[in-house]
Amino acid sequence: MAEIALGEIHKRFGETIVLNGVSLEIGEGEFVALLGPSGCGKSTLLRIIAGLEQADSGTVRIGGRDMADLPPAARNLAMVFQSYALYPHLSVRANMMVPLRMRDLTGFERLPLIGALAPGRREKLAVMAARVEMAAETLKIGHLLDRKPGQLSGGQRQRVALGRAMVREPAAFLMDEPLSNLDAALRVHMRTEIAELHRALGATFVYVTHDQVEAMTMSSRIAVMLDGEIVQIGAPAEIYEDPRDLRVAEFIGSPRINVIEAVADAAGAPVAGHGATLGGRFAAAPGAALRVGIRPEHLALAEPARAPLAGRVRHRENLGAEMLLHVAVPGIATPVVARVAPQAARALGPEAQVGLVFDPADLRVFDANGRRVAALARPERSRAYG
Amino acid sequence: MAEIALAALPATKAPARRAGRRRLGRTGFLLTLPALLLMLALLIGPVLAVIIMSLTDYQLGAAEFAFIGLRNYAELFADKVFWKSLGNTLAYAAIVVPGSVALGLGIALLIQAGPGLRAFYRAVFFVPVMATLIAMAISWEFMLHAQFGLINLTLKALGLTPRAWLAEPDLVLPTLAVIGIWQLFGFNMVLFLAGLVSIPRTLYDAAAMDGARSALARFRLVTWPMLGPVTMFVVIISAIRSFQVFDTVHVLTKGGPSKSSEVLLYSMYSEGFEFFRSGLAAAIAVVFLGFVLVLTLVKARVIEKKVHYS
Incomplete structure (x- = not known):
C-alpha cells in the first residue's frame, strides 16, 4: 500500500x-x-x-x-x-x-x-x-x-x-x-x-x-x-x-444538465433569452453572457402562466419510477428536460402546455468560458415561483 | 421438430414432402459435382494412378504392362541405394527444418524489434523464396567451385583451408542443406512476422506488470507460446518442402559423389526418367506421399490441439 x-x-x-x-x-x-x-x-x-x-x-x-x-x-x-x-x-x-x-x-x-x-x-x-x-x-x-x-x-x-x-x-x-x-x-x-x-x-x-x-x-x-x-x-x-466547470456539469449526470443561455441583469440575476428572470444573484457584471445549468430532477411541473419556463411537451420517456419530459420552451434552443414523477405526468397529453419551476438555489451558473460563477447571496431554499 | 411436423401433416402430404427432400438432396449433389469432378481429375485420380502404377512393371513408352503385386516395393526395400536416399532425405530435413525455422524466427524478431527499414529487410530476405531455385543453384555452383569459387577464395584470403564443398562425401549434404535453409528461411520469416503482429500488445503490458524484465522472459512468457500455431505450421511446411528437395541436387551433384547426396525425389526422377522404370518410380512416389501424409496427420491431430488455446 x-x-x-x-x-x-x-x-x-x-x-x-x-x-x-x-x-x-x-x-x-x-x-x-x-x-x-x-x-x-x-x-x-x-x-x-x-x-x-x-x-x-x-x-x-x-x-x-x-x-x-x-x-x-x-x-x-x-x-x-x-x-x-x-x-x-x-x-x-x-x-x-x-x-x-x-x-x-x-x-x-x-x-x-x-x-x-x-x-x-x-x-x-x-x-x-x-x-x-x-x-x-x-x-x-x-x-x-x-x-x-x-x-x-x-x-x-x-x-x-x-x-x-x-x-x-x-x-x-x-x-x-x-x-x-x-x-x-x-x-x-x-x-x-x-x-x-x-x-x-x-x-x-x-x-x-x-x-x-x-x-x-x-x-x-x-x-x-x-x-x-x-x-x-x-x-x-x-x-x-458543485461542478467548477460547465464541461464537468455536462459530463456528469444522466440525463444531461439543462443549459440555458442568459444575460446578467443589473442585480446579477440571469435573464433567459425569452425574457424570464431565472432568479438568484450571481457575481456577474451587468450584461455579461451567462450559461445557466439546472439538473432535470430540480425542475417541477407548475401552471404555465406563472412559471419562468413554459412550453409544449415534445417527448415523454417513461422509465417506470420516473418520467422524463422534453419541453420545447420558446426562446431556448434545445428542449428542456425535466425528471418528474410519472403520476404527475400521466395526465398530460402529447403536446400539452406545461410550466416548469425550480429553486434558484439549484441553479449552477457559468460564464461564457464555462467557468463557474459564484452565487452572491445564497437564496433561501424556497421556490421562487409557483 | 421435423418428426412432429411430419406426424401432424395429413397422410397424403407426407410422400410429397419426402420427394421434395430427395429433390433437394439431388440438387445439392449436382451443385457440388463440378468441384468433385475437378478434385477427382486433378488430385485423387493422379494419386490413384500412381498407386496403381506402383503395382505394375510399366516402363515409360512401353506398349503393355503387367500387374506384379508388391514386387516393386520388395525391390525397393531390398535396394541399399533407396535406404541411402531415404536416410539422406531425413538427414537433410533434420538440418533444414530447425535451421530455417530458427533463422526465420530470429530474423523476424529482429525486424519486429527494429524501428525502421522493416519493408526493406522483409523484401531482401524474401528474395531467395521468389527466385527460381534452378537459376540460384547455378550461382551457388559458381560460389562453391573448388578453385575459383567466392567461398574458397574468401577462406584462402583469411588463411583457412579451402574445401571441395560439393565433392567431399561428408560435406555435400550439409552444403546442400545450407542452400536449402537459405532458400526457405525467408518464407518462414514472413509467416513469423505475421504471427508476431497478431500478438495482442496488452499481453506484453501484462508481462511487464507481472515482472518480466528481460527480453528473454517476455519471449518465454508471451511470444513463444503465442507463436505456437504459426510455429507448428512453419515446421510442417518446412518439413514437407525439405522432403521435396530436388532442384539443387539435380543441378549441383546429381546425387553424387557416390550417392552421398542421393535424395528421395532424385531417386524417383532417375528411376523414372533415366532408367524409364516408371513402376519403381511410382513406388518411390508412394513412399514420399506416405511421409507427407504422416506429417499432415500429425499437424491435424496431435499438435493442433496443443497449440490452439481457445
Missing part, C-alpha cells in the same frame, strides 16, 4: 498533446477514479503511473519514491486491463502464479526441466500455490483453477485478472476500464464486488473509466479529465452538486 503523487505530467504523441500538466495526489488506501470521455488522456496517465509509458516531463512518486526510469516490474503495481490480458496458453492457476514466479523465482529456477534441480524451489512453489488458492477463494474462482482462459466467460476472466493482480499484494491497483467488456447486468454486479474488494484489501486503487456511474458508485474521489487536464477533483457528491 502506498500513496501516489503525480507532478506536472506532460505527454504528447507527435503533434497531439495528450497530457498537459497533470498533477494529482492519491492517498494511501484511496479509491480514485479517473473519469473522462475517450481520448482525454486518462489511460495514458494510468500507463505512465504503471511505467508502461514514459512521460515527456513531470514526476511520478509512489510511496514517496521517485519512479523515474524504473521499469514497470520494479514499481510493485498491479494492473487489470480492459481486455483482461490473460495468458491464453496457461491455466487459471498458472496465470495467477505468473507474478509470483517472476518475483520470487530466480531465472534459473524458472527454466523448464533443469529449473526443478534448484534447491528450495519446491518449497517456494508450495507457498505460491497456497497464495493463489487464497486469492481464488476470495474471488470465488477456486473451481476454475485448472481451466484455460478460453473456457471462461467474460465475468470469470475478469475475476481471474483481478486474482492475478491480487496475489502479489502490490503497492497499488491500476484498473483500465475493467468492466467495459462485460454485459450490463454483470457490470452492475462487478461494481459492487470491486468496491467490496477495495474495502477488504484496503489498498490504493486507481480506476480509469468513461462511465460516470462506475466512478460515482465506487470511488472515494473522482478526477474528471478533459482534453489532457484534470478539470476537477473531489468526492462524487461534490463533483455532481
Whole structure:
C-alpha cells in the first residue's frame, strides 16, 4: 500500500498533446477514479503511473519514491486491463502464479526441466500455490483453477485478472476500464464486488473509466479529465452538486444538465433569452453572457402562466419510477428536460402546455468560458415561483 | 421438430414432402459435382494412378504392362541405394527444418524489434523464396567451385583451408542443406512476422506488470507460446518442402559423389526418367506421399490441439 503523487505530467504523441500538466495526489488506501470521455488522456496517465509509458516531463512518486526510469516490474503495481490480458496458453492457476514466479523465482529456477534441480524451489512453489488458492477463494474462482482462459466467460476472466493482480499484494491497483467488456447486468454486479474488494484489501486503487456511474458508485474521489487536464477533483457528491466547470456539469449526470443561455441583469440575476428572470444573484457584471445549468430532477411541473419556463411537451420517456419530459420552451434552443414523477405526468397529453419551476438555489451558473460563477447571496431554499 | 411436423401433416402430404427432400438432396449433389469432378481429375485420380502404377512393371513408352503385386516395393526395400536416399532425405530435413525455422524466427524478431527499414529487410530476405531455385543453384555452383569459387577464395584470403564443398562425401549434404535453409528461411520469416503482429500488445503490458524484465522472459512468457500455431505450421511446411528437395541436387551433384547426396525425389526422377522404370518410380512416389501424409496427420491431430488455446 502506498500513496501516489503525480507532478506536472506532460505527454504528447507527435503533434497531439495528450497530457498537459497533470498533477494529482492519491492517498494511501484511496479509491480514485479517473473519469473522462475517450481520448482525454486518462489511460495514458494510468500507463505512465504503471511505467508502461514514459512521460515527456513531470514526476511520478509512489510511496514517496521517485519512479523515474524504473521499469514497470520494479514499481510493485498491479494492473487489470480492459481486455483482461490473460495468458491464453496457461491455466487459471498458472496465470495467477505468473507474478509470483517472476518475483520470487530466480531465472534459473524458472527454466523448464533443469529449473526443478534448484534447491528450495519446491518449497517456494508450495507457498505460491497456497497464495493463489487464497486469492481464488476470495474471488470465488477456486473451481476454475485448472481451466484455460478460453473456457471462461467474460465475468470469470475478469475475476481471474483481478486474482492475478491480487496475489502479489502490490503497492497499488491500476484498473483500465475493467468492466467495459462485460454485459450490463454483470457490470452492475462487478461494481459492487470491486468496491467490496477495495474495502477488504484496503489498498490504493486507481480506476480509469468513461462511465460516470462506475466512478460515482465506487470511488472515494473522482478526477474528471478533459482534453489532457484534470478539470476537477473531489468526492462524487461534490463533483455532481458543485461542478467548477460547465464541461464537468455536462459530463456528469444522466440525463444531461439543462443549459440555458442568459444575460446578467443589473442585480446579477440571469435573464433567459425569452425574457424570464431565472432568479438568484450571481457575481456577474451587468450584461455579461451567462450559461445557466439546472439538473432535470430540480425542475417541477407548475401552471404555465406563472412559471419562468413554459412550453409544449415534445417527448415523454417513461422509465417506470420516473418520467422524463422534453419541453420545447420558446426562446431556448434545445428542449428542456425535466425528471418528474410519472403520476404527475400521466395526465398530460402529447403536446400539452406545461410550466416548469425550480429553486434558484439549484441553479449552477457559468460564464461564457464555462467557468463557474459564484452565487452572491445564497437564496433561501424556497421556490421562487409557483 | 421435423418428426412432429411430419406426424401432424395429413397422410397424403407426407410422400410429397419426402420427394421434395430427395429433390433437394439431388440438387445439392449436382451443385457440388463440378468441384468433385475437378478434385477427382486433378488430385485423387493422379494419386490413384500412381498407386496403381506402383503395382505394375510399366516402363515409360512401353506398349503393355503387367500387374506384379508388391514386387516393386520388395525391390525397393531390398535396394541399399533407396535406404541411402531415404536416410539422406531425413538427414537433410533434420538440418533444414530447425535451421530455417530458427533463422526465420530470429530474423523476424529482429525486424519486429527494429524501428525502421522493416519493408526493406522483409523484401531482401524474401528474395531467395521468389527466385527460381534452378537459376540460384547455378550461382551457388559458381560460389562453391573448388578453385575459383567466392567461398574458397574468401577462406584462402583469411588463411583457412579451402574445401571441395560439393565433392567431399561428408560435406555435400550439409552444403546442400545450407542452400536449402537459405532458400526457405525467408518464407518462414514472413509467416513469423505475421504471427508476431497478431500478438495482442496488452499481453506484453501484462508481462511487464507481472515482472518480466528481460527480453528473454517476455519471449518465454508471451511470444513463444503465442507463436505456437504459426510455429507448428512453419515446421510442417518446412518439413514437407525439405522432403521435396530436388532442384539443387539435380543441378549441383546429381546425387553424387557416390550417392552421398542421393535424395528421395532424385531417386524417383532417375528411376523414372533415366532408367524409364516408371513402376519403381511410382513406388518411390508412394513412399514420399506416405511421409507427407504422416506429417499432415500429425499437424491435424496431435499438435493442433496443443497449440490452439481457445
